[in-house]
Each structure stands twice: as structure tokens, then as C-alpha cells.
Amino acid sequence: xxxxxxxxxxxxxxxxxxxxxxxxxxxxxxxxxxxxxxxxxxxxxxxxxxxxxxxxxxxxxxxxxxxxxxxxxxxxxxxxxxxxxxxxxxxxxxxxxxxxxxxxxxxxxxxxxxxxxxxxxxxxxxxxxxxxxxxxxxxxxxxxxxxxxxxxxxxxxxxxxxxxxxxxxxxxxxxxxxxxxxxxxxxxxxxxxxxxxxxxxxxxxxxxxxxxxxxxxxxxxxxxxxxxxxxxxxxxxxxxxxxxxxxxxxxxxxxxxxxxxxxxxxxxxxxxxxxxxxxxxxxxxxxxxxxxxxxxxxxxxxxxxxxxxxxxxxxxxxxxxxxxxxxxxxxxxxxxxxxxxxxxxxxxxxxxxxxxxxxxxxxxxxxxxxxxxxxxxxxxxxxxxxxxxxxxxxxxxxxxxxxxxxxxxxxxxxxxxxxxxxxxxxxxxx
Amino acid sequence: xxxxxxxxxxxxxxxxxxxxxxxxxxxxxxxxxxxxxxxxxxxxxxxxxxxxxxxxxxxxxxxxxxxxxxxxxxxxxxxxxxxxxxxxxxxxxxxxxxxxxxxxxxxxxxxxxxxxxxxxxxxxxxxxxxxxxxxxxxxxxxxxxxxxxxxxxxxxxxxxxxxxxxxxxxxxxxxxxxxxxxxxxxxxxxxxxxxxxxxxxxxxxxxxxxxxxxxxxxxxxxxxxxxxxxxxxxxxxxxxxxxxxxxxxxxxxxxxxxxxxxxxxxxxxxxxxxxxxxxxxxxxxxxxxxxxxxxxxxxxxxxxxxxxxxxxxxxxxxxxxxxxxxxxxxxxxxxxxxxxxxxxxxxxxxxxxxxxxxxxxxxxxxxxxxxxxxxxxxxxxxxxxxxxxxxxxxxxxxxxxxxxx
Numbered sequence: 025x026x027x028x029x030x031x032x033x034x035x036x037x038x039x040x041x042x043x044x045x046x047x048x049x050x051x052x053x054x055x056x057x058x059x060x061x062x063x064x065x066x067x068x069x070x071x072x073x074x075x076x077x078x079x080x081x082x083x084x085x086x087x088x089x090x091x092x093x094x095x096x097x098x099x100x101x102x103x104x105x106x107x108x109x110x111x112x113x114x115x116x117x118x119x120x121x122x123x124x125x126x127x128x129x130x131x132x133x134x135x136x137x138x139x140x141x142x143x144x145x146x147x148x149x150x151x152x153x154x155x156x157x158x159x160x161x162x163x164x165x166x167x168x169x170x171x172x173x174x175x176x177x178x179x180x181x182x183x184x185x186x187x188x189x190x191x192x193x194x195x196x197x198x199x200x201x202x203x204x205x206x207x208x209x210x211x212x213x214x215x216x217x218x219x220x221x222x223x224x225x226x227x228x229x230x231x232x233x234x235x236x237x238x239x240x241x242x243x244x245x246x247x248x249x250x251x252x253x254x255x256x257x258x259x260x261x262x263x264x265x266x267x268x269x270x271x272x273x274x275x276x277x278x279x280x281x282x283x284x285x286x287x288x289x290x291x292x293x294x295x296x297x298x299x300x301x302x303x304x305x306x307x308x309x310x311x312x313x314x315x316x317x318x319x320x321x322x323x324x325x326x327x328x329x330x331x332x333x334x335x336x337x338x339x340x341x342x343x344x345x346x347x348x349x350x351x352x353x354x355x356x357x358x359x360x361x362x363x364x365x366x367x368x369x370x371x372x373x374x375x376x377x378x379x380x381x382x383x384x385x386x387x388x389x390x391x392x393x394x395x396x397x398x399x400x401x402x403x404x405x406x407x408x409x410x411x412x413x414x415x416x417x418x419x420x421x422x423x424x425x426x427x428x429x430x431x432x433x434x435x436x437x438x439x440x441x442x443x444x445x446x447x448x449x450x451x452x453x454x
Numbered sequence: 455x456x457x458x459x460x461x462x463x464x465x466x467x468x469x470x471x472x473x474x475x476x477x478x479x480x481x482x483x484x485x486x487x488x489x490x491x492x493x494x495x496x497x498x499x500x501x502x503x504x505x506x507x508x509x510x511x512x513x514x515x516x517x518x519x520x521x522x523x524x525x526x527x528x529x530x531x532x533x534x535x536x537x538x539x540x541x542x543x544x545x546x547x548x549x550x551x552x553x554x555x556x557x558x559x560x561x562x563x564x565x566x567x568x569x570x571x572x573x574x575x576x577x578x579x580x581x582x583x584x585x586x587x588x589x590x591x592x593x594x595x596x597x598x599x600x601x602x603x604x605x606x607x608x609x610x611x612x613x614x615x616x617x618x619x620x621x622x623x624x625x626x627x628x629x630x631x632x633x634x635x636x637x638x639x640x641x642x643x644x645x646x647x648x649x650x651x652x653x654x655x656x657x658x659x660x661x662x663x664x665x666x667x668x669x670x671x672x673x674x675x676x677x678x679x680x681x682x683x684x685x686x687x688x689x690x691x692x693x694x695x696x697x698x699x700x701x702x703x704x705x706x707x708x709x710x711x712x713x714x715x716x717x718x719x720x721x722x723x724x725x726x727x728x729x730x731x732x733x734x735x736x737x738x739x740x741x742x743x744x745x746x747x748x749x750x751x752x753x754x755x756x757x758x759x760x761x762x763x764x765x766x767x768x769x770x771x772x773x774x775x776x777x778x779x780x781x782x783x784x785x786x787x788x789x790x791x792x793x794x795x796x797x798x799x800x801x802x803x804x805x806x807x808x809x810x811x812x813x814x815x816x817x818x819x820x821x822x823x824x825x826x827x828x829x830x831x832x833x834x835x836x837x838x839x840x841x842x843x844x845x846x847x848x849x850x851x852x853x854x855x856x857x858x859x
Contacts, residue, residue: 208683209680209683212679212680212683212777212780212781213773213776213777214776215776215777215779215780216780217780217783220780275766279680279758279762282758283684283755283758286640286753286754286755286758287638287640287684287685287755289686289847290684290685290755292686293683293684293685293686293843293844293847294683294684294686294688296686296688296843297682297683297684297686297687297688297689298683298688299688300688300689300804301688301784304688304689304692304784304785304786305783305784305785306783306785309783346769346770346773347769347770349770349772349773349776350769350770350771350772350773353772353773353775353776354484354485354772357484357485357772358485
């Protein structure tokens with residue numbers, strides 16, 4: 025049955041060839057109709073889940089939910105796929121209430137509605153109840169600078185504790201392909217091999233946490249997530265954290281966006297390269313640096329992004345990270361700072377693999393924090409250390425500077441929500 | 455260009471060179487100010503350090519004391535001209551000290567006028583260079599289409615016999631056809647780079663050279679690292695940035711790897727100890743291309759990275775070096791020898807680009823209709839299987855063409 029008004033062949037959906045194409049897929053520039061786009065988006069996530077054996081029948085999995093577009097789309101897609109393909113997983117929403125008025129209180133309302141819409145249990149863990157400090161009061165005490173460190177450390181532990189409370193050992197977060205590509209480039213710029221090794225893994229579990237984190241949206245483009253949310257009319261919240269500053273990520277993010285314009289596949293291609301890197305890093309290098317990571321408590325692979333940090337700036341609050349790093353590298357070069365071990369230089373005429381001399385690695389033994397019982401390599405866990413400072417009204421800034429690590433993939437993006445919607449509109453053909 | 459890197463001291467007390475404390479500084483090298491003489495020494499030492507392997511050999515302990523043959527690709531840009539100059543002075547020093555040398559050069563310029571008629575063929579420039587640095591070895595200009603000369607050495611692959619054109623066709627036309635078939639400027643630039651590398655390594659083997667001396671600076675290596683990452687070739691970064699054995703059967707060496715691009719720009723601008731600027735025939739062209747790229751929409755990934763690092767280099771030179779150092783810590787999986795090679799770049803494959811089309815739904819999200827929409831799924835499958843991911847990406851969507859190697 026030909027339609028009354030035949031659609032010109034050039035305007036047909038390239039997949040089903042029957043409906044009119046409405047969406048130009050950001051990933052491939054393919055022209056698709058709405059149902060074909062939605063189904064392509066979903067089936068790619070399904071394929072990711074199946075090929076990595078992400079879920080097991082009968083398990084309970086927490087979705088780190090911030091109310092932002094990434095985690096909202098994640099929750100919606102997981103519910104759809106769970107029903108469609110019978111994963112047999114019970115999904116639960118896990119939100120962190122940092123205690124930021126005018127931001128988190130509003131976004132939590134979104135999550136509460138989502139819980140009803142998707143019929144999922146919701147657990148909210150607040151900084152206030154866990155630590156006795158809300159972010160608002162932390163900022164009041166220490167000022168706007170450097171508070172992201174507190175937030176990052178607190179969030180990571182809060183997610184773990186929330187999951188524990190739910191009797192769950194797997195948290196999925198909304199990190200998307202853009203976030204991961206950004207992180208790969210960032211870790212190259214920062215020379216962070218341990219992170220480079222881990223940042224593309226779909227699932228990470230570490231000795232510092234009994235809870236596994238995974239990223240089912242690893243191959244999903246941010247632009248497509250926005251399009252999906254738009255076309256599914258999902259209820260999400262798009263405002264930036266009021267304390268969020270533009271941090272280190274900026275440089276890598278700008279680059280990613282420019283690359284995407286030049287070649288849309290670039291984001292995926294970077295993820296692909298990142299996956300190769302992770303196999304190209306010697307085991308000694310994979311572990312080194314783990315200590316500062318434990319200490320800082322932030323930046324462990326999946327970060328806290330999925331549960332709500334929008335800016336990725338858990339490590340620093342000023343935009344001067346590249347400058348700081350430049351200074352640190354310079355100091356290292358001139359041997360002024362003994363604390364940074366000198367890196368092996370490249371010997372001429374020898375292939376790379378030869379010159380990797382085993383570096384002394386501080387073996388770390390994990391034990392429980394003497395105060396709160398959280399896993400740590402120190403006597404006190406990072407959160408308790410920070411709290412001690414807070415409670416004495418004497419912030420320990422020195423520690424953070426040394427750690428200098430932020431979230432690996434900030435689930436960046438509420439901040440860009442508005443922009444992204446614009447993009448989404450542009451993405452609609454005709 | 456260079457001026458901005460030179461510390462201008464006109465309105466302040468001139469900064470003195472930190473090493474000799476006599477002459478005024480001409481450059482601020484991150485940690486120290488140097489005068490032109492000390493900067494010259496600095497630059498030479500950086501290069502010589504990398505050339506350690508090619509010092510003069512003596513009878514015991516060496517069994518073979520003949521100078522080793524090294525191929526130096528010369529683009530007439532600032533870096534390769536500077537490298538030639540630095541090697542020349544090392545060469546002259548060896549001669550003066552021992553009446554022998556540890557190496558001789560085969561200096562090769564690739565003439566790309568076949569694909570860009572505005573590029574001069576290079577013979578004249580080469581003569582000027584040869585007059586300036588006589589006795590170093592041989593000087594050759596090789597046409598890029600000469601790559602077809604090597605097709606017999608390696609098995610000739612045909613992606614698709616696009617009707618006609620086939621055997622015995624005009625090399626120049628074939629080459630133009632190949633590049634014209636590629637879908638985007640990024641792909642063309644990418645493949646062009648591969649063609650150059652393969653031609654140069656082919657020539658190195660043909661001329662019995664044991665190594666290729668690339669003119670890449672720290673900055674260029676950092677650009678390369680991020681560009682190859684962005685093109686999905688992360689797996690091949692050690693082969694493209696590290697000193698040592700390459701999968702092409704010759705060694706690669708990057709003697710300028712410890713010098714920044716902006717430092718070389720200052721070096722060349724100083725005309726000390728000898729003016730190099732008149733030999734940088736390609737420099738103006740590089741400059742022009744960059745400007746064009748900035749405005750044009752057809753900017754490529756490589757150009758984008760060049761621009762990016764130009765900015766980073768100004769403010770954060772240590773970060774540039776850090777990228778290269780990080781790349782240097784990546785090791786290739788399974789070493790240099792792997793049986794399955796990509797038919798385009800010739801590098802051992804990374805599981806291949808097969809999934810570009812095969813696994814599209816799972817990995818890349820390219821719907822199958824894109825592949826089989828015009829009924830060539832099998833072709834696509836075959837293609838992807840014999841290529842690495844990066845090459846499969848670059849030729850994805852290409853019109854039929856014939857690959858020379």
C-alpha cells in the first residue's frame with residue numbers, strides 16, 4: 025500500500041525505508057525515522073550489555089541517579105531492555121543528596137518522579153546524615169574554592185554506603201562515550217597511566233571498594249542521549265551545580281567537540297584507542313599512583329558522576345589545573361621536588377618495551393578506617409580525614425592539592441543541557 | 455612567528471644567559487634563559503644524545519666499522535632542515551676528529567606535485583640543500599607516485615577493480631584516483647601520511663639504510679599521539695612515535711624528540727651559527743596551509759591537533775613533553791612481529807576493522823543498512839577484515855579504488 029503522499033526516496037529513513045527520516049544520527053549521520061532511531065539506540069546499549077555479560081539473572085543493581093539526562097536515560101533504557109529481553113534484574117535508583125539548595129533539592133524531585141514513572145525503588149543517601157555536613161555548610165565553612173574535593177570524596181563513599189544499605193554490589197552510572205573519550209585524552213595530557221589503563225573498562229571493581237561500577241552508556245553519544253530523552257519525552261533536570269566551576273576537563277572537552285565535528289566517529293574511535301591503551305600498559309604502571317588515588321578517594325574509575333556531579337571538577341575548583349600541572353612537571357624536571365619520582369627517560373635506539381624498568385611500587389594493604397570502618401589504605405579514610413579538618417574548622421587543603429585528581433568521567437553534562445537541546449533540534453532533519 | 459617566542463628585553467634590563475652569564479638571552483627554555491650560543495649548544499646536544507648509536511665505530515669491539523646508512527626524509531620544513539643541519543655538524547665533527555664518520559645519509563624529498571600541482575617538484579630546492587651540505591651522502595627526489603614501484607615487492611591488493619584503470623595505468627593518475635576516492639579530507643590526509651611512510655620505508659630498504667631519521671619534534675610527536683588516538687589508531691602509537699625497530703623492517707629514530715617546535719622556530723630564526731631560513735622552502739607553505747585550515751570547514755583531525763598543540767605549547771610546554779613521555783610508556787601488544795598486517799598501513803593489526811561493519815550494531819552503532827544498503831556487505835566485510843581499525847575507518851565509504859601496496 026503506497027502512502028497517499030509518497031515520500032521522496034531521499035527523505036526516507038535509511039533503516040526501514042518506509043517512514044520519513046526525521047533524525048540525523050549524530051554518531052553516523054544516518055537519516056532515520058524516530059522509531060528506528062530509538063530502536064537503534066536501545067539495541068546498541070543492549071548489545072553492550074550482552075557482549076560484556078554485565079548483568080546476571082536475579083541480581084539487584086543500583087542506578088546512580090542524579091535526575092540529569094544521562095542517568096534518566098539510563099534508567100529508562102534499562103527498564104525497557106529489562107522487560108524486552110528478560111534480564112531478570114531488579115533495578116533500584118540510588119541518589120546522593122549533597123545538600124545543595126536550589127540544585128540538588130530540585131533534581132531529587134525529578135528522581136522521585138522517575139522512581140514512580142519507572143516503578144523502581146529509590147534510596148537517597150545524604151551527606152548530612154552520613155557526615156553531618158551538607159555541601160552548603162561545607163562551602164559556608166571553607167569557601168567555594170576546593171569544595172569539589174569534599175564533594176567527590178563524600179560522594180564516592182556515599183554511593184558505596186547506599187549500595188551496601190540496599191544489599192547491592194553493583195552500581196551502574198550514566199557515563200557516556202563523550203565522557204570516556206574526554207577522559208582518555210585528559211589522561212594522555214596528564215600522563216596518568218593507571219587511569220588510562222582503567223578508564224575505558226565497562227566495569228570496574230577495585231580493592232578500595234566492594235561495589236562494582238559499570239557504564240552501560242559507554243558507547244552512547246551525548247547528543248544521542250539528549251535526542252533519546254527528547255523523543256521519549258523523558259522527565260529530567262538540567263541545571264548545573266551551583267558550585268560547579270569549569271575545571272581541567274575543559275580543554276579535552278573542547279577538543280572532543282571539535283573532533284566530533286570533523287569526523288563524527290572520532291568519539292568512538294577515541295574510546296577504541298583507549299581500549300587498546302589499556303592493554304598496552306605494563307602491569308607495574310597500572311598500579312602505580314593507586315595510592316594517591318585511594319587517599320583522595322575520588323576519581324576511581326566511574327567516579328561519582330552517575331549520581332550527580334555535573335562538572336567533573338571533583339578535584340579542583342579553579343581552572344588552573346593545567347597551570348599547576350605545568351608547574352609540577354617543571355619542578356620535576358629541575359629536580360626541585362623530590363616527592364615526585366623521576367620518570368625513566370627514553371634510551372636511544374632501543375625499542376620502547378626494553379626501557380621500562382620496574383618501578384618501586386608501594387604495596388598497599390587495605391584495611392578498615394579506624395573511625396568509620398570504610399576501606400582505606402590509611403588509618404583514617406579520606407572522608408574521615410576531611411571531616412576531621414572540617415570539624416576542627418581547619419580545612420586540609422594541602423592534601424587535596426597533592427591528590428589533584430578529579431572524576432574520571434564526570435557525567436558532565438547537565439550544564440550543557442540547554443545547549444544539547446539546541447543540538448538536538450538541529451539534529452532533526454527538515 | 456619566531457619573534458613571539460624570543461624574549462623581548464627592550465624595555466627592561468636584558469636577561470642574561472643563565473649558562474654563560476655573558477650574553478643576553480634569546481630564548482626562555484622553560485627553566486632557563488639562554489643566549490644564542492648556549493642555545494645552539496643545547497640544541498646540538500639534544501640531537502647528538504639521540505644519535506649516540508651512530509658514533510664512529512672502531513675495530514674492536516665492532517666487527518663492521520663502515521658508516522651506517524641512514525635515510526633522512528626532507529620536507530624542507532623547519533624541523534627536517536634543522537635536523538639535517540645538526541646531523542651535518544655532527545658528521546663534520548666526526549670527520550675532523552677521526553677522519554671517519556659513523557654514518558652517511560640518504561636525504562630524500564618526496565615530490566607530491568602529482569596530487570598538489572602548486573607544490574614545487576623539489577629538485578631545485580634539493581640542489582640548494584646539497585650545495586650547502588655536501589659530502590653527507592646522497593640526495594634524492596622521489597615522486598610520491600613512485601610508491602607503485604614497490605607494489606611488486608609487497609602483494610598488490612585490490613579493494614575493488616573500479617573498471618578500467620587497472621594494470622599498467624599511469625601511476626600519477628592512479629594515485630590521484632586513490633586519494634580522490636577517499637570520503638573526507640581527514641581520510642585523505644591520513645592515507646597520504648601512510649603513503650609517505652610506506653614509500654620512505656620502502657626507499658630505506660631499497661637503499662640499504664638501517665634506519666629512518668624523522669624530523670619530528672616533541673610537539674609533533676604529541677600531535678601525532680593525540681591525532682592517532684582520535685583516528686582510532688591508539689594501538690599503533692608506539693610504532694609511530696618511538697625510537698627503535700619498526701614493523702617496516704627498518705629502525706625509526708626521532709633525534710629531535712626533545713625539542714619543541716617553537717624552540718626550533720627560534721633556532722632557525724637566529725641564523726646562528728649558519729642561516730637555515732633560506733633552505734626552509736617548505737616553511738612558508740606549512741604556514742599557509744595552517745591558515746587555510748583554520749578558516750576552511752574541511753579541517754582535518756591532524757590539522758586540528760596541530761592547532762591544539764600550538765596553543766598548549768605556548769602556555770604549557772611541559773604538558774606537551776608529558777604526552778610524548780606517556781606515549782613512550784605504551785608498549786605494543788605482541789611486539790613488532792605479528793603475522794596479520796593491515797593491507798593499507800602495513801602495521802600489525804589490532805583485531806582489525808572488521809567489526810566496523812561486522813559488529814556494527816554492537817560496537818559502532820552503524821546500522822547494517824549503511825553497509826548493505828547498496829548491496830556490498832560482503833565487500834565491506836572482506837575489506838574490514840584485512841585492515842586495521844584506523845585504516846578501515848579512513849577508507850570507510852570510499853569509492854572503489856586500487857591500493858598500491
